[in-house]
Amino acid sequence: MPKKIRKPRPVRLVMLNIKLRSSEREGCDAYFELLHDVYEKRLIGKPKRGNSVILRTQHSKEIDNQKILYGKISRFTNLDSDDWIDLDKMEIASFEIPENLFPNLKETEYFFIPKAHRFCMKKSQALSVTQVEEFFNKVLKECLKTGEEFEVCIEQDSDTIQQILNARAIRRVEVEISYTNNDMKDEAEEYVEDIFKEMQATRAKMVMEPDHHNHLSIDNKFLRGVIKLAKSNGYVKAKIVDAKNKVKNIFTKKHPEIIAVNIQNADSTVDDVTEEIMTKYKRNVTTK
DSSP: OOOOOOOOEEEEEEEEEEEEEOSSOOHHHHHHHHHHHHHHTTOOBOOSTTEEEEEOOOEEEEETTEEEEEEEEEEEEOOOOOOEEETTTTEEEOOOOOTTOOSOOEEEEEEEEGGGTEEEEEOBTTBOHHHHHHHHHHHGGGGOOTTOEEEEEEOBOHHHHHHHHTOSEEEEEEEEEEOOSSOOOOHHHHHHHHHHHHTTOSEEEEEEOOOTTSSBOTTOHHHHHHHHHHHHHEEEEEEEEOTTSOEEEEEGGGSBOOEEEEEOSGGGHHHHHHHHHHHHTTTSSOOO
16 A cells, blocks of 8 residues: 655744844844753743743754754743641641642743744643743843843734724724834834834834824824834734724734644654744844
């Protein structure tokens, strides 16, 4: 019988854009070192609801002369309470928890591509992209050198951004953005980023509301530029009127970008993910 050909296995990824600003280090080596430090120092972030997050394992692989980091990112429960109950005696009880043992382990796979400064992980109920964003916001500050700054942004859904830009009317926009890390941009995004650099601003938070016209000008280059930049570098909260004349409130952080990657086999996972990310961001990766 002919050998059965295995079909590629689709895997869905969500992503974070990690941006480092430093006068001491730059490029792929700087990002590799930053994420490797998080693992080596066993840094634990504690997002909300009593959970803790850690990079449990980490490996590296060289693909096209760049080192890719991958492994398991894990969530577990941090038991801070001494309030226990003995149901046999129906009495308050004390219990000594073994040191460095924690329950409710949940985890998923991650991949970090330094050249694209994107942290990708398999979409899973174990960890949300928001929890991982909170994790990095807590732990990366422990890995910075003097004078360095960082920012972590959820990569948001292109269709959701486009839905705002294609609206019949935009009634209100709240946006927080920062300039990119040498990403390629279209004319409107370049226009906004040039304004940032001229005023020597790292980030901005703005609320834009219409005048007597009752809607913002969708054709305005600045408005379109800040909304587009927010996809990878911030967020947008918008009140729009859609094509069906319905009023909608959109918060882009609730709509993370999901990338489907076809995995040829278990041994090719890191290569397949890296190729997909580098293809998707081939026009907007740091060249340093």
